[in-house]
Amino acid sequence: MSSTSSSATSGQARKERPLSPHLSIYKLIPNMIASIMHRITGVALYFGTVLVAWWLIAAAAGPAYFDYVNGFFGSLFGMLILLGYTWALMHHLLGGLRHFAWDASKLISKQMSTKLAYATFIGSGALTLLVWLIAMLVR
Amino acid sequence: MSIKTPFKRVEGLGSAKDGTEHFWRQRLTALANVPLIIAFVWIVVSLNGEDHATVAATFANPFVAVVMLLVIVSALYHAKLGMQVVIEDYIHGELAKYALLVANIFFTFGIAVLAVFAILKMGFGS
Ligand code: HEM
Numbered sequence: 121m122s123s124t125s126s127s128a129t130s131g132q133a134r135k136e137r138p139l140s141p142h143l144s145i146y147k148l149i150p151n152m153i154a155s156i157m158h159r160i161t162g163v164a165l166y167f168g169t170v171l172v173a174w175w176l177i178a179a180a181a182g183p184a185y186f187d188y189v190n191g192f193f194g195s196l197f198g199m200l201i202l203l204g205y206t207w208a209l210m211h212h213l214l215g216g217l218r219h220f221a222w223d224a225s226k227l228i229s230k231q232m233s234t235k236l237a238y239a240t241f242i243g244s245g246a247l248t249l250l251v252w253l254i255a256m257l258v259r
Numbered sequence: 260m261s262i263k264t265p266f267k268r269v270e271g272l273g274s275a276k277d278g279t280e281h282f283w284r285q286r287l288t289a290l291a292n293v294p295l296i297i298a299f300v301w302i303v304v305s306l307n308g309e310d311h312a313t314v315a316a317t318f319a320n321p322f323v324a325v326v327m328l329l330v331i332v333s334a335l336y337h338a339k340l341g342m343q344v345v346i347e348d349y350i351h352g353e354l355a356k357y358a359l360l361v362a363n364i365f366f367t368f369g370i371a372v373l374a375v376f377a378i379l380k381m382g383f384g385s
Binding site: 177209 | 286289290292293296300304305307308310311312314315318327331334335338341342345367370373374376377378380381
């Protein structure tokens with residue numbers, strides 16, 4: 121706000137204006153958790169792109185560096201990161217499908233959105249397990 | 260000189276002046292991401308535990324290389340759009356906001372170009 125448009129009195133008045141209800145006012149419902157998780161997983165995947173690029177660069181660089189990077193991803197710490205990355209990807213994918221349904225004004229009722237929120241959590245857990253199971257089997 | 264009336268010039272554009280363009284591109288890239296991310300997971304899972312020669316040979320396949328290029332371009336464009344909204348939602352100081360908006364563009368384009376270079380290097384076989 122520029123100083124020319126706010127006199128001392130309007131500054132005073134602004135302080136007393138009511139605020140619209142915010143997050144802390146509402147009871148936490150499953151849909152809100154799924155919603156913030158979609159954002160958190162999106163941001164996690166954003167930084168996870170560094171790992172994807174790192175792996176590709178290692179593969180392009182040659183056997184020695186590739187083995188080093190593979191060693192990192194194969195370590196316990198590396199596998200924990202990959203497990204989290206897999207879950208984030210699956211949760212964000214299902215969350216995205218939810219958004220597509222809502223964009224089409226489908227499945228947006230109070231009851232349905234709660235069910236969808238649970239479905240995203242159960243679905244993302246199941247898909248993560250499935251992907252890791254297949255990864256273990258093909259190894 | 261345009262013969263549009265002032266109303267016609269702003270109609271449907273909203274306060275950010277680009278209308279629903281950002282939303283549309285977020286959805287478009289999200290839609291593209293669905294099959295691409297499935298393909299990406301498929302590629303990575305099938306390469307689990309393989310040595311360098313196998314991985315390099317896989318990316319030397321033009322089909323795999325092109326799919327992977329699409330994964331990178333679509334995902335990072337989508338991530339750029341998404342992170343922009345997150346920054347605009349939470350960061351309100353002018354300087355910090357613009358610094359982060361610029362950093363977001365540099366980061367996503369930088370990572371994308373690094374990955375694209377690596378894929379092309381393997382795709383063209385070396
Ligand atoms: C798997 C396929 C994907 C789908 C279907 C998808 C879908 C979506 C959708 C619909 C949104 C908009 C949410 C909203 O308007 O509130 C979104 C946001 C976002 N996505 Fe994705 N996405 C996918 C993959 C990715 C990937 C791979 C990344 C990162 C590299 C990513 C990063 C983000 C970020 C940072 C946001 C912003 C989060 C927010 O505004 O709350 N997404 N995604």
